[in-house]
Amino acid sequence: MSVAAPPSTPLIDSIRSRRIRITQLVAVGALVLFLAGAPSVVDSFTLAQILTKALWLGIAAASLIFLSSYGGMISLGQTGIYAVAGFTMANLVHAAGGKHLGWDPLAATAVGIVVATAFGLLCGAIAARSYGIYFLMITLAISVIVFYFFAQVTVLSGYGGIRSVTMPAVIGNPITDPIPLYYTALLASVLVYVGIRYLARTPFGLALQGIRDDPARMQALGYNVPLHRALAFGVGAFIASIAGILSVWYTTQISPGGINVAQTINILVIAVIGGLYRLEGAWIGAIVFSTIDNYSRVWMPNVGDWLGPDRFETVIGVIFLVIVLASPGGLVGIWEGLWGRRRRRRSPEESSGIPTKGAVDDAVDHPAAV
Amino acid sequence: MRARRVQPIHIPKEVNLPRSQRSVGSRRLFASIALLPLLALAACNSSPSNTPTTSSAIKIGILSDCQGDFGSFYNDDLGGALAVLAAHYGGKATGAKPSDGMTGAKIGGKDIQIVGFGCSDSTANKAIEETRRLVEQLGADILIGPLSGDEGIAVANYAKTQPNKTFLNGISGAQDATLKVQAPNFFRFNPDGAQWSSGLGDYAYNKLGWRTAAVIGDDYAFPYTSLAGFIAEFCSIGGSIPNSNRIWPPLGTTDYSSFVTQIPKNIDGLFVGVGGAGLITFLKQYIQLRGALNTKHIMGNTFWPDPQLLKAIGTPMVGAVAASGIAGDASFPQTQAYKQELAIYPATQADAASVFTLGYWSAMTALGQALTSVNGDLSNGQKALQTALASTVVQGPYGKISLDSNRQAVFDNWIVQITPPPSGSNVPGIKTILRVPKVDQTFGGFFSPTTPAPSRTDPTCTKKTPPPWVGNETPVDFSAGNVQY
Known part of the structure; x- marks a missing residue:
């Protein structure tokens, strides 16, 4: 890799990196402080309906972003996979509807995750040889099949779904006391984030990124490309299944209405709003989504029959369009763009010396050209 | 060498770079993440939930x-x-x-x-x-x-x-x-959905002489409940509706022909709980496959006295009875x-x-x-x-x-009958014929907190003490103008 280091003096370098490190520390510190202390600063409604919801939706979107940013696979199957986890868990415990087998909720959770991951590996094996629009269609079909399966197999769910799902003792009743579920979702989000960042640096993750950039070349190097992609899809399924379990804990029920095509699109919208190629975008997109979902019904003025509190889909659709047109990298992309411009303005020597962000990317995308 | 199947997407992925060569963007990203929840918090604090509720409204x-x-x-x-x-x-x-x-x-x-x-x-x-x-x-x-x-x-x-x-x-x-x-x-x-069907089990058994019936309805909670009302009443009097006579097309079915053929022929009557747009399709296909509606052998739930349905199917429905909480006349x-x-x-x-x-x-x-x-x-x-x-x-x-x-x-439920169209129209009318008095949710004990929720196979068909309104329905004629409130 022959990307040149910035031609700056060691002194400027060290000052700059120290300033960045301080900014970074302050930012991370503020974030940790806020997230850890949220239950005592926000009311229980906001904690549950905005933050907790954003955390589990973020995990679902993270599974999609993991596949798209590291594997080049934009999957619409994540909703179907998390539904399998949720329905498996809900069928195994005491509940109204479904099999209500009366298992221990934690054991049921573990089995739900295992079943959904296995289901994801199977789907991955089917979809792994497809690319682009064909991959998108196969994964969309997975979600649609799962929706109709649970809607029509009434012994497992039916349209009414499974209600009053028994919670693990650590969660309690998330409606009367949302705090345990919030911390659980927060812990799960942190583990997912760290886990994906770690996985991306392992030989498995690096090879996956190689496959994303040039599957033919990786094949020539001796990698089993379909197997690698199928395994990555399985990892994505594992992450999605965590979101599925949390979604059941969040609502204490699961029904096909919550995992339909609209929800599939919602997960994609969250990922795109946040930034389809940055892991952080998953949670940023999710918090924007759940905030708009909730508050647009309060803020939105009535404008004839065109706009009103019932036009959430219109609002989120317009935001989606604007993001796609203005910043394909989502909100994270906008932020990075702003920082990049300011940086270049402040230190002109950088712009002449250091390759721009885009150039770095090009260099990485096409190492042979550098 | 195989041709490349896919154009690689240009993606920022500095994770590939050694740490020293990564751009600072990712670090600054943390600042943006930290700011977002703080902004959200600001938004939350200005929300009405935190304003003190001093007014007595x-x-x-x-x-x-x-x-x-x-x-x-x-x-x-x-x-x-x-x-x-x-x-x-x-x-x-x-x-x-x-x-x-x-x-x-x-x-x-x-x-x-x-x-x-x-x-x-x-x-x-x-x-x-x-x-x-x-x-x-x-x-x-x-x-x-x-x-x-x-x-x-x-x-x-x-x-x-x-x-x-x-x-x-x-x-x-x-x-x-x-x-x-x-x-x-x-x-x-x-x-609830079952109460809206009350009175029809009695009507079918005692007025129309049905002994064995079949039911058909969409495969979800409301039709389960609606048909449960008919099944509970009809069976409690002595009628029979075995599980094989309960047919459940999926919600959103557009072609009912295979479900019509599943309806047994050796029955006395069919109770229809298909709803919405599906009902028009169902009745049309039923007529195509089984011939004209014999309104002594078919009846419907609360979806039947619907103007759009009456307009779409027209005179073949004349004479059929249905139950409804709304006495249209x-x-x-x-x-x-x-x-x-x-x-x-x-x-x-x-x-x-x-x-x-x-x-x-x-x-x-x-x-x-x-x-x-x-x-x-x-x-x-x-x-x-x-x-x-x-x-x-x-x-x-x-x-x-x-x-x-x-x-x-x-409440009091109503049995309505579909009447011939008035002159100059081809849309049948509605006439209320019976009042079903004081319909309660338990059907006189048939349903209780411990009975299984209505489903494809519940309630089971058993003879019991019939609901209290059975035999106590009163004939009404609103056109005579002397119906007691």
């Missing part, structure tokens, strides 16, 4: 569906509820549509504040989110809603977690919401008064015969009466209001509505 939230299968009835639902405030309590509409809001109403000397309208999509998830927004964020003391079955069960369960608030059902009709959930602060002034003073009350919203008034409008109207009417009787007193966890509601009787447009000990409506 009574805060009401109304929850309905603005999206999904029933979204088109949104303004009919809200209109039914708000029209009561305008007609009796001095409410002034803020705009032409009910969703524009209403101000100025007073009950028992207290201002009525409509804090917001919940906008669900017939899923339990959204109903709960919207309920929580109205109750926890906007601070509603009293919630009216929701609209559909699964939502009702979810909201009734939620009501248990808010014992100091009061919930009045909108028009959701799942049996479990009251029979099983039994939230002490959840009141339902509309019948009723001429009580209360029927007229009800239509007058809705005049504030002309579009809602045009849909006065809609069960959706009636359900929300009944809830707000009951609430207004109960609040008046306690002088708007919401202290002590609204206990006075809840006690008053339990004994409130609504003078509905089609009869009185009272509550049983489970806070579930007891």
